[in-house]
Amino acid sequence: MGTKSNFNDSKITLIDSKKEIRESDGNFNQMILFEVKEDISIEELKDYCKFVKSDYTDGHFQILVFFNNSSAARFPDNPLTALYNEENDLKNIKAIYTLNNVNGYSKLDFYEKNNWESLAQTSDID
Numbered sequence: 246m247g248t249k250s251n252f253n254d255s256k257i258t259l260i261d262s263k264k265e266i267r268e269s270d271g272n273f274n275q276m277i278l279f280e281v282k283e284d285i286s287i288e289e290l291k292d293y294c295k296f297v298k299s300d301y302t303d304g305h306f307q308i309l310v311f312f313n314n315s316s317a318a319r320f321p322d323n324p325l326t327a328l329y330n331e332e333n334d335l336k337n338i339k340a341i342y343t344l345n346n347v348n349g350y351s352k353l354d355f356y357e358k359n360n361w362e363s364l365a366q367t368s369d370i371d
Contacts, residue, residue, distance in 0.1 A: 254293070256282040257281050257282075257285070259278075259279055261320075262276065267305060270305075274306040274307075274308070274324075275303075275308070276308045276309075277301075277307070277308070278318045279311045279312065279318075280312050280313075280314065280315040287368070290342075291353055294309070294353050303346070305345065305346060305347055306325070306345055307344040307346065308325060308326070308328070308341065309341070309343075310338060310341050311339045311340040312337050312339065313338070313339050317337035319334070329360070338361075341354045352369055354367050
């Protein structure tokens with residue numbers, strides 16, 4: 246596992262997780278929901294994702310969704326990899342970290358305000 250550096254894990258709270266089996270290959274996709282404190286920075290989230298990346302090496306897709314408010318956190322109505330498209334959901338999403346364990350894709354999309362009102366600042370997570 247990585248080493249803690251700039252992130253303060255008291256700013257990140259696990260809410261729930263959901264696994265979906267992929268019919269095409271029997272593998273699975275997993276989505277994990279978190280709440281983050283309003284003042285969390287992109288650097289803190291990048292450090293957190295680097296630290297926990299080794300915890301999410303199973304399955305095909307691992308998608309970590311960071312909400313501004315736990316009461317707004319929910320899973321999408323469509324399959325997990327399709328993510329969110331409702332305004333109310335997007336207004337409460339601070340960041341999305343996506344890992345594809347098949348091809349090595351590992352990126353964090355961070356939103357200064359939220360996914361509805363801000364452009365994504367995308368960072369590779371090594």
